[in-house]
Amino acid sequence: MNIEEISAKLSWLPPSAARFIEKRMKKIPAVKKMIAEENAKTIQVLEHSSKPYANKFEKHYSLPSSGISREIILDEITTMSNLESGRWKDGYVSGGIYHGDAEHIEFLNKVYALQSQSNPLHSDLFPSASKFEAEVISMVAHLHGKGKESHSKDVCGAITSGGTESILCAMKSYRDRAREERGITEPEMVVPVTAHAAFDKACQYFGIKQVKIPITADYKVDVQAAKRAINNNTIVIVGSAPTFPHGIIDPIKELSDLALKHNIGFHTDCCLGGFVLPFAEKLGYNIPMVDFRLPGVTSMSVDTHKYGYAAKGTSVVLYRDEELRHYQFFTCTDWPGGLYFSPTLAGSRPGALSASCWASLLTMGEEGYLRATKSIFETAAKIKEGVKAIPDVKILGEPDWILAFASDTVNIYEVLDLMGKKNWNLNGLHKPACFHIALTLRHTQPGVAERFISDLKECVAYVKANPGSKEGLAPVYGVAAALPFRGMISDILKSYLDVIYKV
Ligand SMILES: Cc1ncc(COP(=O)(O)O)c(C=O)c1O
Structure with missing residues (x-):
């Protein structure tokens, strides 16, 4: 067997x-x-x-005895970058590269180069880093309801290296707050099965028991099941806006009201939606409230390095107030190395990434994000419409711009493999079997949506006629x-x- x-x-x-x-x-x-x-x-x-470069470039197992020339190094890196960029530039990649326009990238690179030595750990040496970070946090907080209600005036946050670190920081804060203020030593987190794996990581890292909540037929978390899962050890409830797998927004209001009623934390994971939902709402799309305007929301993760169009390596974790944020901060007062304090998991950090994040937000402006969101939503509408005409494949739930495809009649992983052969780089998912495309500005280029629809149609028809492939990753x-x-x-x-x- x-x-x-x-x-x-x-x-x-x-x-x-x-x-x-x-x-x-x-x-x-x-x-x-x-x-x-x-x-x-x-x-x-x-x-x-x-390992496609196994036989293409010299391998370096240990330091070269004398330094290799900068020209050679630049040459090799340029070759690899060129080999790797065609696919995402042409809009074949799900998520990953969210903006990708050459001028935008060149501008961010210039900012990085100007700030490459900056380290926010040394704010005395680099006060500019403190300015960039404080302003990024403030801009993101205001996008998500800061000051819109009397209860949301104190929203604050921190810059981290990405969505995962933002989530880790928030979950650590809830654990430490519950231990300090409620004496909870066996903390539990109520999390939809569709929430990002970063929550599983937080549970492993910080010794929190994870209580997973199933989803209903619409791919949203089952609020009644979440309600039943709350007990005296529950420190936080989580919801996604939207979820990574199916791009669906959980019932954030209902979940956060539940958290408020039980006096526990509620985290909106808005890593994907943080720079899309506020603008989609302004554009008049039917978007539910997911942020600090809801009194039960006590923290959020918002990724600047996704739809904020910053370079990879920044995200913002937001808190309802400084009291909660204090549980994230680390201080060490007796170390012979001096008084030590740092806000996030890392010690030294790349100030250049904070600077280029600040630069991305300021140069995009509200207008830029509105334009970007509009074109992504229009592309999504085109693909949703096109898929209706493809027999044997369906979109799961009613997503906005992250579309998961499944089938009752063909092996969807064989379709995914074939799409790969047509150059697509999509995300294979399971439970249920499906794959998704997270639409970005790359897909709003002329002809990309049409190419996706026709390739999908062809691949589904092929698998239907030739099922049972033993090749590839299926x-x-x-x-x-x-x-x-x-x-x-x-x-x-x-x-x-x-x-x-x-x-
Ligand atoms: C909803 C959601 N949360 C969290 C994350 C983790 O973000 P990162 O990969 O930046 O750590 C992702 C990443 O795709 C995500 O989609």
């Missing part, structure tokens, strides 16, 4: 039973051997796709979704990370 057959036979197992059986099975030599062989096969597929996705032994999947993912770090 191979892993695929085992998955099919045991997919009914509840997670705790699967974990128990897996632990036992891994001790049987024949099973251990089979797992090792399956892992090796999967890793080989992944290694092939992740079988890997299939097993990864169905195998009840999640430890095995986790082992494969760790091996994949080993591969990425292989020279």
